[in-house]
Amino acid sequence: MIASQLINEHLCPLRITDSVEAALLFMIEQGVTELPVVEQKKLYNYARLSQLGTLPKTQKLHESIAKNPFPPAARSNNHLYELVPMLAVNDLSLLAVVDDQGLFLGIIEQKNINKHIAESFTYRGMGAILVLLMNDRDFAPSILARWIEENGAKILGIMINHTSDGQLRINIKLNSIKVKAILATLHRQQIVVEHVFMAEDHDENDKKAFDIAFKFFDI
Structure with missing residues (x-):
């Protein structure tokens, strides 16, 4: 949109x-x-x-x-x-x-x-959300998409805001609840994964963390 x-x-x-x-x-x-x-x-x-x-x-x-x-x-x-x-x-x-x-x-x-962000983050049902921390100069959406697609998933939505120390906090909505292979790839690429939500194979779905991820969106 x-x-x-x-x-x-x-x-x-x-x-x-x-x-x-x-x-x-x-x-x-x-x-x-x-x-x-x-x-x-x-x-x-x-x-x-x-x-x-x-x-x-x-x-x-x-x-x-x-x-x-x-x-x-x-x-x-x-x-x-x-x-x-x-x-x-x-x-x-x-x-x-x-x-x-x-x-x-x-x-x-x-x-x-x-409202539209909320709809995009729930689009096509359940899917994991990854929250990454990156420097501006390192952020390349096409490369992130390739790494994720190589592990059998797709990006449905992406939202970016800045942390207090100037880094990018990148919220990525996936079409899959399986993220283990994706996380391994991101780790090899030295990408910091701050949070993982609604994933079947990763235990970080507590409400407190979920609220942190969506606080910026006010939804």
Whole structure:
């Protein structure tokens, strides 16, 4: 699933000519804590309730919020799994979507992304989940997929976030509950396996560990 398919048609952006008061009322009405601000159909920046609440109500948004020359935004063809890091890095609960010319297309909410992630992680029934720790320079999805497929399994879903020390934490959903051979291959390749869940031949299925794996997804 790509960004253009996740757009919430009920959410609208703010305009730079909106007043702070109008923006606050509009955000409260839509039930969000932030919204993209657009200028001539291009993304200008984001407005947050916490920020606007401290500003004079009659000010226009372009007077209150500086223009961001590189505002975070998803391209229309960005994959679902590319969106979560954008939200996390920029501390956003929603994300603007733009086309190849940078024109605003719509808004994606994090809760909608989380819903689809949850569905992908349970897709086609039971399957093990591996949580790997890797350095950014060592991460190659195609190589990981090859190692896993050589051991008779396939990747159904993958999710990536950063640890506090800058490593990548890679959550991989498999179509198999047998992981012994896969783990042996990863060990030979010196890949750190932090957790293994829902595997038939590996004993690490306690609820506490499962909660750790899914904490990032808020599901």
